[in-house]
Amino acid sequence: MNHWLVKSEPFKYSWDQFNEDGRTFWDGVRNYQARNNLKAMQEGDLVLFYHSNEGKNVVGIAKVVRAFYQDPTTEDANWVVVDLVPVESLKNPVSLEQVKSEPSLADISLVKQGRLSVMPLKATEFDKILEMGS
Template identity: 80%
Template sequence: MNYWLVKSEPFKYSWDKFNQDGRTFWDGVRNYQARNNLREMKEGDLVLFYHSNEGKSVVGIAKVVKESYQDPTTDDKNWVVVDLVPVETLKHPVTLEQIKADSRLQNIGLVKQGRLSVMGMKVEEFDRIVELGS
């Protein structure tokens, strides 16, 4: 299993809306590195859901339920989506400040590549954020 983090601005697509929908395809990715990460996602992989710009915190855990396929919002074959379902809301959102202050998360992509919207994570990083949020 692999571990990931995806970012969404809450006013565009929030964790609450995701939970209401129950399933979504992760679209709108227009960065090649983020797109490549989507292509690497496998069914069953776990994904942290991060609210960017507003809130700046990890708020929940999702799961990949369908591997990459053509992004239905564009005809450009370069872009793909994956399907995600919500799994669990964190009891306490884990803020970017908390993540930056944690010595075990010093090399996390969220800090090192802050603008990337889809990034891989080490299991230790994923588990630490879940621990901080429980």
Template identity: 75%
Template sequence: MNYFLVKSEPFKYSWEQFNKDGQTFWDGVRNYQARNNLKAMKKGDLVLFYHSNEGKEVVGIAKVVKEYYQDPTTDDPKWVVVDLAPVETLKKPVTLEMIKQDPLLQNIALVRQGRLSVMPLQREEFDRIVELGNS
């Protein structure tokens, strides 16, 4: 299994809306590195949902329910989406500040490449963030 983190600005698409929808395709990715991360996602992989700009916090866990396919919001074949479904809301959000202060999370892409919207995580990083959010 692989682990990832995706970002969404809550005013555009929030964790609450994602839970109401029950499933969505993850569109709008227009960065090659982020696109390659979408292409690396496999059905069943777990994904942390991060509210960017407002909140700056991990709020929940999703899973990949359909692997990458052409982004239906564009005719450009370079861009892809995956389908995600919510799994669990964290008991408390894990803020960017908490992540930056945690010695186990110093090399996480969220800290090193703050503008990247889709990023891989090591299992230990994923587990640590979930632990912080459920403690």
């Protein structure tokens, strides 16, 4: 199993809306590195859901339930989506400041590549963030 983090601006698509929907395809990715990360996702992979711009918090855990396929919002074959379902909310959202202050997370893309919207995490990094949110 692999671990990931996806970012969404809450005014566009929030964790609460995701929970109401119960399932979504992760669309709108128009960065090749983020697209390649979507292509690497497999069914069963776990994903941290991060509110970007407003809040700047990891707020929940999702799971990949369908590997990549053509993004239905565009005819351009370069872009793909995956299907995600919510798993659970973090008891305590983990802020970007908390992530940045944790030495074991200094090298994650959330810190190093702030604009990247889909990024891999090592299992230890994923677990550390979950620990911080419990």
